Amino acid sequence: MTGYAPAEAARRSGFSLDTLRYYEKIGLLADVNRTAGGQRVFTDDDLSWLVLFRCLRDTGMPIAQMCRYAALAREGEHTVDERRELLQRHAAQVEEQMRLLQRQYDHLREKIRFYERLPGPTPPDDDR
Amino acid sequence: MTGYAPAEAARRSGFSLDTLRYYEKIGLLADVNRTAGGQRVFTDDDLSWLVLFRCLRDTGMPIAQMCRYAALAREGEHTVDERRELLQRHAAQVEEQMRLLQRQYDHLREKIRFYERLPGPTPPDDDR
DNA sequence: CTCCAACCTGGAGTGCGCTCCAGGTCAAGG
DNA sequence: CCTTGACCTGGAGCGCACTCCAGGTTGGAG
Numbered sequence: 001m002t003g004y005a006p007a008e009a010a011r012r013s014g015f016s017l018d019t020l021r022y023y024e025k026i027g028l029l030a031d032v033n034r035t036a037g038g039q040r041v042f043t044d045d046d047l048s049w050l051v052l053f054r055c056l057r058d059t060g061m062p063i064a065q066m067c068r069y070a071a072l073a074r075e076g077e078h079t080v081d082e083r084r085e086l087l088q089r090h091a092a093q094v095e096e097q098m099r100l101l102q103r104q105y106d107h108l109r110e111k112i113r114f115y116e117r118l119p120g121p122t123p124p125d126d127d128r
Numbered sequence: 129m130t131g132y133a134p135a136e137a138a139r140r141s142g143f144s145l146d147t148l149r150y151y152e153k154i155g156l157l158a159d160v161n162r163t164a165g166g167q168r169v170f171t172d173d174d175l176s177w178l179v180l181f182r183c184l185r186d187t188g189m190p191i192a193q194m195c196r197y198a199a200l201a202r203e204g205e206h207t208v209d210e211r212r213e214l215l216q217r218h219a220a221q222v223e224e225q226m227r228l229l230q231r232q233y234d235h236l237r238e239k240i241r242f243y244e245r246l247p248g249p250t251p252p253d254d255d256r
Numbered sequence: 257c258t259c260c261a262a263c264c265t266g267g268a269g270t271g272c273g274c275t276c277c278a279g280g281t282c283a284a285g286g
Numbered sequence: 287c288c289t290t291g292a293c294c295t296g297g298a299g300c301g302c303a304c305t306c307c308a309g310g311t312t313g314g315a316g
Contacts, residue, residue, distance in 0.1 A: 006293065017293085018275055025296095037282050039293055052239070058232040063273070084243035091240060094233050101229065104186040105222050111180070112219060115212035134263065145263090146305055153266095165312045167263055191303070 002044060003033065009042035013050035020050075028053065028067050030074060059094045130172060131161065137170035141178035148178075156181065156195050158202060187222045 010017045020040075023029040029049060033041040049070070056066050069086055072079040138145045148168075151157040157177060161169040177198070184194050197214055200207040 016275080019273085021294090022274065035282085037294090039282065055232045055235045055239075057273095058228055059236060080243060080246055084240065084246075087236065087240050087243065091233070091236050094229070094236065098226070098229055098233065100186055101222070101226055104183045105219070105226065107183045108187060108215065108219050108222065111183075112212065112215050115208060115215065118208055118212075144305080147303085149264090150304065163312085165263090166265095167312065185303095 003041040004043075004047065006040050006042070009040075009047065009050070012047055014054060015050060023053070026063070026067065028063065028070055030070070056090070059090070060097060061090055065090070131169040132171075132175070134168050134170070137168075137175065137178070140175055142182060143178060151181070154191070154195065156191065156198055158198070184218070187218070188225060189218055193218070 004012065006017050006020065010020060013020070015023070020029070020042075024032055024040075029046065032046060033043065035041060053066055056069075057063075065086070069083060072083050072086070132140065134145050134148065138148060141148070143151070148157070148170075152160055152168075157174065160174060161171065163169060181194055184197075185191075193214070197211060200211050200214070
């Protein structure tokens with residue numbers, strides 16, 4: 001039942017206030033409580049949604065897909081299968097992303113090793 | 129000495145033809161050879177630059193920084209230190225990126241485990 | 257020589273995910 | 287009360303990295 005002021009919610013979630021408003025505007029975050037005067041009051045539940053959104057975004061899920069997930073969750077129990085599958089598909093993409101990142105990181109490291117061996121008898125520099 | 133037509137270069141590099149032209153326009157790719165009539169002819173050297181650009185982009189380097197790197201390389205031998213440092217700083221950022229991705233992937237997996245335990249005596253679903 | 261698919265240019269348009277702004281309202285401390 | 291900093295709304299603007307377009311040119315197959 002604890003309520004958080006917008007600035008506090010922003011601080012805790014790591015999203016900017018503008019981003020929180022934006023997420024509400026596009027329907028990603030729905031039914032945010034308000035004071036009588038119309039100011040937002042975020043709940044712990046809102047906060048845990050934001051934690052999830054951060055996770056999904058950091059792993060590269062497009063906002064449209066997060067909206068889809070959130071809409072399914074709001075629809076109720078009968079969407080759990082679809083929600084699970086959505087997350088599983090995403091997880092598979094993240095795995096692919098991690099493999100690619102690792103591979104390219106290795107290339108980068110190799111490139112750096114090339115530079116680190118330069119000072120000394122300079123080998124033919126391909127300048128790439 | 130082998131030369132590649134634009135379409136072939138696109139195919140080999142994985143960049144679109146428009147992107148290759150764009151990279152040239154912004155000065156990322158410089159001095160691309162032309163036929164008498166003005167059509168581009170890509171060399172193996174151009175291709176290896178493109179391979180590097182792909183590596184840097186896949187690891188999240190902004191184009192402006194790639195331009196900087198390319199400009200340094202064009203300037204000659206005396207920029208090797210700066211080039212190495214640029215790549216090293218980038219590699220450090222990639223490491224951070226990989227750690228974050230792994231961490232959020234773990235969260236995601238946990239979330240999925242939550243869904244996988246659902247079918248059975250349904251525990252209190254927090255719907256997050 | 258003719259044809260047409262591939263290519264050229266400059267510049268406008270796109271999609272994403274915010275971010276900023278103007279002009280007004282709210283609410284807690286003094 | 288009064289002040290003032292946090293908050294509100296709708297909508298415009300931005301930065302990035304392309305992507306697309308119109309209108310014209312090139313060059314290799316037949």
